Amino acid sequence: MKCDIFIEALGQRVKVLEVTRQYEDQVTALVELNDLPEAVRFLYYDMGGYLSTMIPNDEREINKHFALYYVLSMEGGKMFEGDEVAQDEKCFVTVKTLISPDTLTYPSVTPKVPACVWYEREAYDMFGLIAEGLPDKRRLVLSDDWPDNLHPLRKDAMDYRYRPDMKEHYMEPEFDFLRPEGSGVIDVPLGPLHITADEPGHFRLFCDGDTIIDADYRLFYQHRGMEKLAENRMNYDQMGYLAERVCGICGYAHAIACIESAEKAINLEIPARAQAIRIICSEIERLHSHLLNIGLACEVTGNYNAFMHIFRIREYSMKLAELVTGGRKTYGNVVMGGLRRDMTGVEIKESLQILNIIEAQVDEVWDAVMDDKRQMRRWKGVGILDKQVARDFSAVGPNIRGSGIKRDTRYDHPYDFFKQVKFDVAVVEGGDVFARETVRYLELKSSVSIIRQCFEMMPQTAIIVDPKFHVKPENYALAYVEAPRGDNVHWIMQGSAQKVFRWRCRAATYNNWPSLRFQFRGNTIADAALIVCSLDPCYSCTERVTVVDVKSKKSKILTNKDLKNFSRTQKNSPLKDLR
Amino acid sequence: MMKLLDISKKYGDTTHKYPFEPYHVADNFRGKPAYIFDLCIGCAACGIACPSNAITVQLNAEQNKLIWEFDCGRCIFCGRCDEVCPTGAIRLSEEFELAVKFDKSALIQRGELEVQCCTECKKPFTAKRLVQYSFDCLSKANVSQNRLEEAKDYLRVCPTCKKNATVSNFTTGKEVVIE
Ligand code: SF4
Ligand code: SF4
Numbered sequence: 001m002k003c004d005i006f007i008e009a010l011g012q013r014v015k016v017l018e019v020t021r022q023y024e025d026q027v028t029a030l031v032e033l034n035d036l037p038e039a040v041r042f043l044y045y046d047m048g049g050y051l052s053t054m055i056p057n058d059e060r061e062i063n064k065h066f067a068l069y070y071v072l073s074m075e076g077g078k079m080f081e082g083d084e085v086a087q088d089e090k091c092f093v094t095v096k097t098l099i100s101p102d103t104l105t106y107p108s109v110t111p112k113v114p115a116c117v118w119y120e121r122e123a124y125d126m127f128g129l130i131a132e133g134l135p136d137k138r139r140l141v142l143s144d145d146w147p148d149n150l151h152p153l154r155k156d157a158m159d160y161r162y163r164p165d166m167k168e169h170y171m172e173p174e175f176d177f178l179r180p181e182g183s184g185v186i187d188v189p190l191g192p193l194h195i196t197a198d199e200p201g202h203f204r205l206f207c208d209g210d211t212i213i214d215a216d217y218r219l220f221y222q223h224r225g226m227e228k229l230a231e232n233r234m235n236y237d238q239m240g241y242l243a244e245r246v247c248g249i250c251g252y253a254h255a256i257a258c259i260e261s262a263e264k265a266i267n268l269e270i271p272a273r274a275q276a277i278r279i280i281c282s283e284i285e286r287l288h289s290h291l292l293n294i295g296l297a298c299e300v301t302g303n304y305n306a307f308m309h310i311f312r313i314r315e316y317s318m319k320l321a322e323l324v325t326g327g328r329k330t331y332g333n334v335v336m337g338g339l340r341r342d343m344t345g346v347e348i349k350e351s352l353q354i355l356n357i358i359e360a361q362v363d364e365v366w367d368a369v370m371d372d373k374r375q376m377r378r379w380k381g382v383g384i385l386d387k388q389v390a391r392d393f394s395a396v397g398p399n400i401r402g403s404g405i406k407r408d409t410r411y412d413h414p415y416d417f418f419k420q421v422k423f424d425v426a427v428v429e430g431g432d433v434f435a436r437e438t439v440r441y442l443e444l445k446s447s448v449s450i451i452r453q454c455f456e457m458m459p460q461t462a463i464i465v466d467p468k469f470h471v472k473p474e475n476y477a478l479a480y481v482e483a484p485r486g487d488n489v490h491w492i493m494q495g496s497a498q499k500v501f502r503w504r505c506r507a508a509t510y511n512n513w514p515s516l517r518f519q520f521r522g523n524t525i526a527d528a529a530l531i532v533c534s535l536d537p538c539y540s541c542t543e544r545v546t547v548v549d550v551k552s553k554k555s556k557i558l559t560n561k562d563l564k565n566f567s568r569t570q571k572n573s574p575l576k577d578l579r
Numbered sequence: 580m581m582k583l584l585d586i587s588k589k590y591g592d593t594t595h596k597y598p599f600e601p602y603h604v605a606d607n608f609r610g611k612p613a614y615i616f617d618l619c620i621g622c623a624a625c626g627i628a629c630p631s632n633a634i635t636v637q638l639n640a641e642q643n644k645l646i647w648e649f650d651c652g653r654c655i656f657c658g659r660c661d662e663v664c665p666t667g668a669i670r671l672s673e674e675f676e677l678a679v680k681f682d683k684s685a686l687i688q689r690g691e692l693e694v695q696c697c698t699e700c701k702k703p704f705t706a707k708r709l710v711q712y713s714f715d716c717l718s719k720a721n722v723s724q725n726r727l728e729e730a731k732d733y734l735r736v737c738p739t740c741k742k743n744a745t746v747s748n749f750t751t752g753k754e755v756v757i758e
Contacts, residue, residue, distance in 0.1 A: 238630040241657055305583045312593050319605070326609035326671070332657040340662065341607075368582035 003027040006047055006074055010093070014039045023264050025413065026381035028069070028094040033106055035477040036097045040070050041091055041112040048076035048085055050407065051394040051504040052092065052480065053489040054119035056127045057437050058155045059380045062474060065098035065169075066129055068106065070116070071478060071491070075412045076112045077389060077409055078405045090164040090412050099129060101519045104277050109133035115394040118514055126153040136178070141220045144173045160225065160232040177204045177216040185213065188525055201537075205520065205528055212528065214521040217514065221325075228502050235498035236262050237356050240334045243490070246505060249292065252285045253483030255334045257490040260415070261479035265494055266472065271465060273414035274338035276458035280324070281331050282481065285446040287317040287358065289484035290398075290440040290447075293536045297437055300530045301378040313358060322352045323347055333520055337500065338464030346549060348455050359448045366441050383519045383531035386431060393515040397486025398443070399535055402436035409482040433534040471498065483508050505513065602611050609656045610676040614649060614688055618668035621645045621692040621706030624668055625660035634660055634669075636696065638703060643707045647690040651677060666712070697737035704734075704737035 002025050011017055014035035020028045031039045043049040043357045043555065047385050049072035057067045071094045076084030099106050108131035109116045120131040121140035128151040131137075142152075145167035150158055156252035179187070188205040194470040206214045230239050236259070238267065243258035244251040256278050263270065295310035318328045325331035343351075369375055390403045400407050408425045426442035428435040476493035486508030495501035512535050519531055595602055600679035604610070604621050626647075633653035639646050649669075660669045679685040694703040717730050733741065747753075 237659075241630045245655075276690075305587070309583065309586055312590070315593075322605045322608060326605065326607045327656065328659070330655070330656070332609065340658070347607075364586055368586060371582050474587055 002089065003074070003093055004088065006093045007089070010039060010043060010095075013042045022094075022475075023267070025091040026094070026264075026364045026478055027091070028096050030098070033099065036068070036095065036368070037043045037107050037109045037112050038216070039095045040072070040116070043072045043074070043095065044113045044115070045077070047074060048078075048083065049074050049093065051115040051119075051511075052478070052487070053491060053504060054116060054123070054310045055491050055502070055504040056123040056153075057245070057489050057493065057502050058127060058130055058153065059098075059531050060101060061155065063098065063288070065100060066104070066127060068097050068123065068129070070095045070119075071489070072279065073480075074414065075407070077391060078407060079387065084406075092413070096156040102148075104128060105130045105132050109137075110134050114392045115514070118510065125151070127151050130156065136464075138176060141223050143221070143223075144175050144294065145171070152225065175218050177218075178214070180206050180214040181315070188212075188528075189533055192197065193542075203528070203532070205525055207525055210524040210526070212520045212523050212525060215517050215528075217513070217516070227505065230503045231495075231500055234500070236336045236500075239500065239503070240336070241332065241504065243500055244330055244332065244334070247483075247507060249289045249489070250285055250483035250485060250508070251329070252331050252334075253488045254490070254507070256282060256416075257479045257481040257488045258492070258503070258505065259334050259479075260481070261477050261490040261492040262494070262500075264307050264477035264479055265475045265492055266470070268337065268465070270338045270416075271461040271463060272417070272459050273342075273461045274463045275550075276291045276454045277339055277343060277463065278334065279417040279421070280343075280451050280454045281317050281321070281333070284317060284321050285331075285449045286484045288314055288321070289536075290444050291317060291362075293484075294366075294369075294437055294440055296533050297433065297530065298375065299380070300533050301370070301375065302502040303369075303375055304368050305364065306372070306375070309368075309559060313361045313365065316354050316358050316361075320351055320358075323350055323354070335464070336398075338462070340464070342463050352452070352455065355451060357446070362441070362444050365535065366482060376434065378527075378530065379437060380432055382433045382523055382535055384431045384514060384522075385519050389515050389518045390431070390485065394511050395486070395515050396511045397484070397536075398426075398436050398483075398513045399421075399486065399515075401425070401427050401439045403431035409480050409487040409490070413480055415480065417454055418456060421450050423450050433530060436534045436536075473501070476502075485509055486511065509535070511536070592597040604675065608671075608673050608675070610656050610672045611651060611656070611677055612649065612654065612660055612673040612675065614647075614690065615668050615670075616690045618666045619647060619692065620645060620666055620668070620691055620708040620712045622665060622709050622712075624663040624665065627665045628659040630657060631655050639691075642703050644693060645694050645703075647692065651686040651687045651688070652683060654696045673682050674693060695735060697740055698732070698735045699740040700737060703739060704739075 003021075007016065007027060007029055010029055014031055016029045016031040022028065029039070034258040044051065052071040052073045055069040057069065059065055059067045071092055074085055074093055075090050077086055097106065106129060108120055110120055110131065111133055116132070117136055118140060120134050121136065121138065122390055123129045123131065124137070125139055125141045128149070145152055147164050151166065179185070188207055189202060201217060201219045202221075203215060203217045205212050224244060230242060234242060239262075240255050240259045244255035246254040258383065291310055292315035295307045295314065298310065299307040321331065322328045324343050325333055325341065331340045385399060385403045387403050387405065390400045395403070396407065404427060406427045408427050409415070410423070411425045423446045426439045426446065428438045428442070443498060471494045473494055473496045476491065478489060479490050480487050480489045488508055489506045491504040492500055493502040516535060518531070519535075520528065523531060621636060626634045626636040631653050633650050633655070635648050637646055637648075638644070656671065658671050662670050692706040692708060695705050695707045696703050713734055714730060718727060736744070
């Protein structure tokens with residue numbers, strides 16, 4: 001069976017207390033608390049694993065403990081040719097450990113596997129589980145004025161509607177940014193709001209002159225508590241729709257991942273036609289998402305002309321979505337057991353025409369952008385994500401594929417119709433903005449071909465199987481979907497009746513943020529917005545910036561316009577009167 | 580740079596004149612659900628199916644009307660209501676202009692339906708139209724005249740009273756013939 005070789009190897013390294021299988025490619029190994037870091041490190045570095053997600057869980061009513069599940073995608077390190085697990089051996093191995101509610105502590109894995117850092121910080125916020133030895137113990141998800149001992153995802157912590165009193169803004173505790181040592185460091189906050197998508201995120205850029213020497217950021221201003229909401233009052237039918245609203249761009253990938261994890265937990269196989277249509281819709285989503293990002297990467301650098309053309313083409317992909325799903329952005333067709341809407345022959349015919357238009361016009365504009373020397377100068381060599389850093393932090397999506405690592409869930413763990421479809425994984429060396437945008441361009445092309453193949457091969461079966469099923473409480477499973485930004489991983493543990501016990505939703509960008517810091521280093525602040533944009537976290541411009549010169553104690557507030565202008569024209573550095 | 584200008588020239592204007600001319604959406608667009616009061620029988624299937632609780636079907640405070648209410652502000656245009664409605668009283672439309680001017684009550688749509696009171700306990704339990712609809716369905720089905728006459732009575736008994744009657748029939752050993 002799949003996974004056995006990894007479990008066997010793990011057993012020789014640490015004591016494995018219990019092995020359970022959730023799905024044909026998913027196995028959980030229970031290890032002792034003290035063996036946890038070594039077990040994860042061994043699988044991660046020695047056996048070629050990437051961290052997919054980590055789920056803290058309050059299982060006191062099941063086994064009187066808290067539990068941690070470190071999910072590793074066993075696919076090979078992919079650092080050099082041949083450093084890859086054989087295709088039919090690729091699987092997910094979960095390392096599970098139990099934590100006593102008396103001590104609430106566990107040894108941190110982060111010093112050995114840096115990719116765990118955000119997950120372990122979040123485990124403290126949400127469950128109050130303390131990682132011994134975690135280098136960075138600051139809050140991640142909860143706001144700075146959230147009450148100290150209230151850990152919202154504990155089952156007995158609070159009602160999901162409870163909102164603690166907010167502190168007045170001047171009473172709010174200050175968030176500690178990680179400041180580099182040294183004099184003459186200028187501290188540039190970017191934020192609190194990014195204007196292209198009106199999304200909040202606060203970045204601190206530490207600069208020497210115009211050069212960024214380090215960066216730190218505070219996010220999660222928009223945490224909506226969906227996991228808590230779903231646990232308390234949603235059934236699976238409702239959850240799919242909630243999941244679709246996790247993200248404003250790649251929501252559909254969340255919807256399928258969420259529903260598929262519930263389907264996998266009960267071993268439900270959906271009809272082939274439903275599988276194909278799920279793939280078609282998610283590839284349409286990739287079309288509009290990648291076009292958005294390439295467009296923005298032009299816009300941030302002042303290339304409005306290209307931006308407008310790319311958005312003109314993007315409109316076709318929105319129309320395509322409207323045609324086959326009835327909605328431009330929310331496709332709303334995923335339900336437990338399959339789909340609620342089929343595609344008609346007429347729709348398919350029209351879709352094929354739209355695809356031809358998109359394919360031809362994308363090439364045209366991409367060619368023109370490639371010819372633009374000025375644009376290329378802004379993209380090339382900027383925001384480099386080192387291959388090793390990408391490996392250490394388990395980056396995902398075009399972000400890691402732009403650094404020459406062939407990681408794509410559609411290829412590593414083919415789900416749904418991807419078992420039948422043929423496509424090339426877009427891998428580009430270089431790790432700079434240019435590489436990432438090229439990956440996106442190549443994926444636009446492959447998405448068009450994937451959709452065509454699906455149309456051609458999808459069988460005339462039903463689109464839904466009778467979703468009458470018996471939930472098995474405490475069953476859990478993982479589902480993964482390659483969203484435009486990387487893989488979205490959802491994990492569901494079922495509760496009684498139609499409810500979930502725990503839903504963990506990990507969006508792609510969650511794995512990309514921690515390494516962003518390294519991408520900033522050595523670039524100028526004019527490129528900061530572009531680098532954030534090339535990560536495709538849905539936003540890229542800056543609202544308001546304060547600049548502080550640590551040496552001269554001078555400070556200055558820059559408007560969004562100042563910085564935006566500087567990043568477009570690279571003239572009139574807003575920092576020059578501080579020097 | 581020049582190449583981009585060539586492309587601009589090639590495609591010319593691509594914007595629509597909307598809102599000065601209508602904007603056409605796809606045939607199966609999922610727009611604002613449109614409600615046809617005359618068709619609604621108050622069965623509440625839509626209320627149960629609606630994932631975001633945009634539709635509620637409840638008795639009013641005086642217990643004399645069944646209120647069907649739709650709050651467009653909560654609607655996520657999923658189309659579940661459309662799928663489950665037995666009479667086609669609610670259908671997704673092509674409507675996408677949903678903004679209201681400072682008045683959120685404009686987002687709410689209501690229908691008041693006559694209630695049917697239970698002939699045993701006299702409490703209201705469903706809409707008169709639903710009783711009629713059930714009867715019509717039965718008449719179209721192949722059932723004997725006798726049964727139809729009986730149905731006229733038992734359709735007007737609330738589920739609680741029906742249950743009690745069954746229990747008492749059981750416990751007193753009374754036999755009922757079902758044709
Ligand atoms: S479309 Fe969906 S959300 Fe809107 S009323 Fe119907 S069932 Fe409810
Ligand atoms: S008839 Fe249709 S609209 Fe009326 S309550 Fe039933 S499902 Fe809802």
